[in-house]
Amino acid sequence: MSTQFKVCNCNHTMPLDAASGTALGKALDAGPLNVVTQLCRREVGAYLDAVEGVDQVVVACTQERALFSELAAQKQTVAPIRFVNIRETGGWSAEAKTATPKMAALLAAAALPDPEPVPTVEYDSGGQVLVIGPASRALPWAERLGAQLEVSVLLTSGGGEGVQDRLLPAFSGAQIRIDGWLGAFKASWQQANPIDLEVCTRCNACIEVCPENAIDLTYQIDLDKCTSHRDCVKACGAIGAIDFARDDTMRKGEFDLIFDLCDAPLITLHQPPQGYFAPGANEAKQTGDALQLLQMVGQFSKPKFFAYKEKICAHSRNEQTGCNACIEVCSAAAITGDGNHIKVNPNLCVGCGACTTVCPSGALTYAWPRPSDLGLRIKTLLTTYAKASGAQPALLLHSQEHGADLIGKLGRMAQTGGRLKGVPARVIPVELHHTASVGIDVWLAAVSFGATNIAILTTDEEAPQYVTALRSQIGIAQTILTALGYQGSHVQLLRVDTPQDLDNALHALQPGEVPAQRATFHVTQEKRTTLEFAIEHLLKFAPQKKDEIPLPAGAPYGMVHVDTAACTLCMSCVGACPESALTDNPNLPQLRFIEKNCVQCGLCEKTCPENAITLTPRLLLTERARQAVVLNEAQPWHCIRCHKPFGTLQMIENMVGKLSAHGAFAGNIDRLKMCPDCRVIDMMENKRETSILDLKR
Template identity: 50%
Template sequence: MSQKLVCNCNGTMPLDAKALGVTVHQSLCRQELGSFIKALDGSEELVIACTQEGALFTEIAEQSEKPLVAPLRFVNIREVAGWTQEAKLSGPKIAALLALADMPEAEPVPVVNYESQGRLLIVGPGSQAIPWAEKISISLDVSVLCTEPGDLPLTRNYPIYSGLITKLDGYLGNFSVDWDLQNPIDPEMCTRCGACLEACPENAIDLSFQIDLEKCKSHRACVTACASIGAIAFDRSDRKRNAEFDLILDLRADPKMRMSQTPQGYFAPGKDPLDQALVVNQLLEMVGEFEKPKYFVYNEKVCAHGRNGKVGCSACIDVCSTGAISSIFKSGQGTVEVNPNLCMGCGACSTVCPSGAMRYNYPSVPHQGKELKTLATVFQAEAKKLDQSAAPSLLLHTLKAGTQMIDGLGRSAHVMPKQYEALPSFVIPYGIEHIASTGLDLWLGALTYGFAEVILLLSGDEDPAYRAALEEQSQLANAILKAYGFNERIQLVMANSVEDLQVISQAMGALRQRGALNSICTPASYGLSNQKRETLEAALEYLQKQAKTPLPEAGVALPKNALLGGLAINKDACTLCMSCVSSCPEGALLDNPDEPILSFIEKQCVQCGICAQTCPEHALTLEPRLQTVEQRKQKVALNQTQAFHCISCGKPFGTAKMVDLMLTKLGAHGAFAGAAMDRLKMCGDCRVVDMVKKEI
């Protein structure tokens, strides 16, 4: 356990010290600072219920002679609970937040390393790129690629190129840039001697040392003047250039990298000089070795990307906004590859992955599950003491942007309560690295732990693909809940930006007016797993036990692209060739070595669709649906028939339908004319023996 220091911020929060079980200070960061200094001498970890003065407390702790038992931990109760419209009722929420701060931190994850030597390429019009190069070439190893001419400096302190970029990719410390030299003058070879300016009769060359091809009449006097240098060539055949850099400053009006989350080390600040200056300050600090978390874990064995040369699931590739995920096929088997240096940690790939092959790991779902269980358990225990029966609502948000919004809303509601509404007493905020990293397993798990609903706060800076994915997944979650007879309990609050406090204020006002909800079930005790399907199955089984209405025998239809469902088969078209069995990446389709039976286990199916694509007769169709746990675990026969026995040795080698199909398709072929037609009714071994006998 830890020692908790709680302050009511100069009496602006009505905190009940007895109910919270702690001493409540009034000015911990000022007159009562001695209480904090005294606590530093203790043997317990310190949790401070104040985030505003975190820097002050940290600085004092660093100056303390006695080393800390553990790093200070801070929790915000002011903006999220103490400054709300019903602050006096927020005791259970405050207790839950304090309990959360007491929990162990997540296990450390592997790191991804970057190394930058400060090789910077400034791309853009010469009039903008060159002035910046002049300013920062003292600190960084600068090169300039002018996409539009600009006056060149007379001294060659750094390389200057010209042309149009054809390819730009990479990341901090490892950018590769391809461009085409468009102008007859190569500025990197040019000595700025000015001989070409004097020689040109059309004045088509200026101090940019680039030829204005609209003015040029092809006298070629400049070529003669530059003969000893060789910087000018109208008939240059090799115009392609390539170079590698650590950092990119892209000043073009139309930047090459358009993804919402550009790689580390790439900056495109736009035309605003202030924005450019802020970026330059960042660039100056990006020399050396850096690291970031490796956000994901990929399990190739359960990936449903491709089999037999067919692409099944490409959800992670489609949703990734950084281009970090690519498709790889080897010997017909498809997997994906993630470049950890390009991955920015949004986690959307894990959210949309149906099999759990792509897993978010910062932190893991099991760790988040333990924290959510603690929040729900402590809240309900404290609420019970106050005779409050309603359950808490969970507000998931991106840690940085969401915290900024929630804190801003709390302050605004405190100062202008008639214009803004802060979080209701029953809404508990929970920050995660990125809102796109959360999905069905965590949402349904939270509901089974006792939360009444899950609200996703989107701050407006998410890639459109992330928003679409979260909307699709929330619709699926609500469809599952409705199938069990529950109301919709997953909702999205979409702000346009982190400054858009009115949207979240209106959403919180609507929740306050509606009031707290009861949980949909008694709290579960199971733990969330790293395996997405395992967690999902546990949640479904628990919800089924608590369901208000039983599922019908035929199941309930789910939205398109659901990760749960079965298969419909056209038995008339199916020849039981078993191509689908060999293509299924999850082992949901099974054959029988003794007789022609195609079986199916719905629990294993991730609805990737490879089987339907592989089937030569197009006999299979995906059926997104929710059946009972018992039905989904059973092995059922999709199709079966009598085996066709070899007319020579009697060994079964196919089905009657398959042989009939061969007879129809190959009967007219010369190789099977006349008596040779019987070979189609033989197994492979007997067919060879028969051919040899007939030739002797």
């Protein structure tokens, strides 16, 4: 299927003309492009003609996306339509006249096919809402929302206009706990107040008899005022709503949505579950969240953002925890330990992808888009940019929400004649679902493809642990590049909040040195395979050749050191290693190590009963990294009965030394020197001899 590109200079506000159209068409192998001036107005006929057929149409305008989509729907077109922003990302900048290579790159990437679909996660919300908070705040909102939703209210304190009418279920409580997600929330609380609102009939008898005025129309007793005279209990009588000595105080319920109006959120996660809103006392946010809440009734779906290969997961073995990186970085509490592996709750996962970035083995991979899809997009961007005679390309990785919004503001402010310059011509924006989803494998691949900078734009939407993780991964990537002699800073984290900050940061970027020849490999689904391709290419053209590179802590490569004096070759480490980096020799008592496979998870170190193992992060660049090297070996011990080799001399000597004084082995020490088969035979023979002696007696 061919692609038609529709490019507009937006009423002459971008320096695009016939010459630009020719240059763009050449870079895109599409022939000269006709650059129009008012595609969304006077020249809309050119767009309508393009969507008549079945060929894909790429429209270089996102401003009027809604209009173009509506027009296509009216024509009932079957042509796939894509939209790409070349205006705020380059056409509206001080360097717009030299931004043609970037525009060509963005157009080419927009023409790529959609990633293959992935499994989806389903939500079903019937509109049952639990409004939580002080009465003065929760009751008015419960009344408003009750007109369209099925509302229950949980009061954390009294006051306000009261709950005289029983129009909705009302509870009160403390020690509130919320678990779950959209359509499947579970709430529990302690019935702390003596008055149970579900039993109370609002007869006001308790209010009338209370001498301290400790009860108001919220039907909750102010225990600071109450002197325990219990007149209210007598007045309530057989109704039994008031009980100062209630034994059963646990309450719970299931809801589809949570509207948390408490001063401090009940769920403090950076990424709370979908369907949970916590505006607190902020009235503007209350209104905004209430509008969103009203839209969350029905059936919803989202992509399953991750794929998990438990076979190579380095989380745990035999109740020993090794790698905990994904659990620690997840801001949605979606990942938990599950025996020797991990468990990811797809309903809680918000798709940040930080877990895949810190995963050393590649057991967790990002699935939407897949690494191979993103790699193809980046490779297309850089290849097209180079073909259009672009120089020193920089990639700006940004989120599709706050990041894209900040870039848009920068472009508009630059176009209106302010002091801002806009996005530089060599900086190519790459929109991601979340910036934390891309890590060292894609970064080094991008440098191999010719990217002189990878700038990662972060805003306040990133959790603090994401920023920490990204900084750590950047340190590893930059250590490798610098050690190989590539000059400059290649991967930068841009922490900005305003268009001015972004403008300054982008124009301060200095190109890093890249390989003399661009790589041709493809980014794969397997993280370590992509890393291997990238590192091999970087090493091949490296200004400085190295055999090994010391790496910072947390790196996914390294050496295992064994104290041979302490190691008994029990092979516990071999059984614990999830990556087959440590192996035995079936023919000899040897502990062998393949460094390329090691992810530095630490399971071998924690499992070793003799504390004989230590780890050293490094990147070995010679063929030795792929070869099995012997870390320890010993003289085999031969069974004293059948002479078959089993175990090692050191192991048997240690075992004899430790167990010789044990009562179970008194008089049978030689059995420890036998192989398992002979040990059983010896036991049976001894038992038989004992039985014969008993009979003779």
